[in-house]
Amino acid sequence: MPATDTLIRLDKTPDEAATPLMRVRDLTVEFRSGRKNWVTAVQNVSFDVAAGESVALVGESGSGKTVSSLAVMGLTGDTGGRISRGSVEFDGRDLVSAPPSDWRALRGTGMGMIFQQPIRSLNPAYTVGDQIAESVRRHLGLDRRAAMARAVEMLDMVQIPRAADRVKEYPHAFSGGMCQRVMIAMVMACNPRLLIADEPTTALDVTVQATILQLLRDLQEQTGVALLFVTHDLGVVAELCERVVVMYAGEVIEDGPVNDVFFAPHHPYTSGLLESIPRPGATGGRRLTAIPGRIPAAGEWPAGCHFHDRCGHAVAGLCDGTHPPLEPTTTGRAARCLRVADLDLRGVTA
Ligand SMILES: Nc1ncnc2c1ncn2[C@@H]1O[C@H](COP(=O)(O)OP(=O)(O)OP(=O)(O)O)[C@@H](O)[C@H]1O
Ligand code: SF4
Ligand SMILES: [Mg+2]
Structure with missing residues (x-):
């Protein structure tokens, strides 16, 4: 596992880049496996949430969205896991290395979380x-x-x-x-200044989903609360969020402004997800494609790029041997792909 692969943002002035509301760096979470071992569920997760911004955290089931969200809330211990590395800065102050009471105090006043099953x-x-x-x-x-x-x-x-x-x-x-x-x-x-919403509409029927999304939009406008919106619905991302952080097999694999990423993704996995979006009203158009294969579970990630056995652009001897870091691509964007400079990927253009 790489020790660190901190994301560097390029679209902000040094001052702005220095003070996002939340700055997550190299966050790594493990769960106990058997009596002595620990298995890594997410590794080196890095992203920012600026004050008032809405950021989507997307990826297939099992990619690590909930583990990452609970970790930034300081709730990993409640699920039997531990943060083994990384930092979660809120207002410039790291909470991972702070006393647990500081994190507890921030839950509620600084940040709050809503879940998929509200009744629970x-x-x-x-x-x-x-x-x-x-x-x-x-x-x-x-x-x-x-x-x-x-x-x-x-x-x-x-x-x-x-x-x-x-x-x-x-x-x-x-x-x-x-x-x-x-x-x-x-x-x-x-x-709170940050609201984390983990699939808050998935359990609701479609018309109710729309009203909850509208409510979140209204609340953001009225209060200026920042939103970290966890979902696997890319349609919702396009409607609600300014930036998108894509996760795959425990890692962030792409990060950037929603419009830019949707128009021209920099990672083959993001491109595959976008190709899978059904387009109501599209006639004679693109076939709905799903990415073949299955996402590997925590503890079963392959060597090299975690996506290589599902990636149509994988190169034998390269992608199965070298683990790609998350690196800046263009202004304000980053991707975790060894072939990012050669690929011209398909986004949502029609
Ligand atoms: N308490 C736990 N103990 C052990 N492994 C866990 C635990 N919670 C999550 N995991 C593992 O961590 C990985 C990431 O899970 P996570 O729940 O974050 O996925 P997700 O992206 O939120 O998926 P979904 O869309 O289904 O909610 C999975 O492989 C999962 O099995
Ligand atoms: S590193 Fe290779 S396998 Fe991984 S996404 Fe890029 S092209 Fe595909
Ligand atoms: Mg989840």
Whole structure:
């Protein structure tokens, strides 16, 4: 495993580049395998999230999106893993090397996370108002009355009708989409600067998905919160995000502005993902292609490029022997491919 392959951004002035809201570098997470061994689930993950920016984290199932998201929230220990290397800077301060209480304090006020199954994140034994109020009291130190007023204000903000009444109801009285709104209300109640959303709409039906995405857009506009949006839906990425970080087999393999990456990807895996997007309304056009083969699980990554056994551009003797670093390609972009200079890849142009 390479010791480090820190990404360097080229599109920002040195000052801006020095102070993103969150800067993740070489983040490596392992899980226990058997009694003595550890298996690496993500390695050398590096990306930035600027204040107010929306960044998508995409990749097939098992690529390492959730492991990376939980790690930047400081929740790796709760899942039985450990961060073995790397840093997660928030506002210029590394949290990996800070006391755990610092990270805990930032969860809520600095950054918050919502998940795929909102109902599982809510406690069925308490009203939604009590749960939002409790979070606000703990993080912001408001008294009971002010915290409950904040809960009503937040339910209203996430467009739950009759917020003052519904705040007294229990989670089972809310639909899946409404539960996700409650979770968003709970996280946003403490004014975080970064919202991490791990597939927040995957469990919802299509029309509800659209309303939750619109809500996230509105909240970003109103509050300026930055968004790290985890998804494997590239259509959503195009609608919601400015930058995209693509992961494959535990690594970041491409990073850049969404429009640029979608128009002309620099990594064959990104190109394959883009080729797989169904295009409603396209007539006589491109065939929907899926990338052949399967993503290797943690602990089963091949030598060389992790993608080489699925890559149509792989060169024997090169790609199966040399592990590519994540390197800057053009302004503001980076890719992890040994052939990046020779390839002219296909993006979404039609
Ligand atoms: N608690 C755990 N213990 C051991 N291995 C784990 C654990 N959590 C995740 N992994 C492994 O880490 C790798 C990355 O998993 P992760 O859940 O981050 O994928 P993902 O990109 O979020 O996928 P999905 O789209 O299905 O949510 C996988 O190989 C997975 O099996
Ligand atoms: S390094 Fe080789 S195998 Fe890997 S993506 Fe590039 S061309 Fe494909
Ligand atoms: Mg996941």
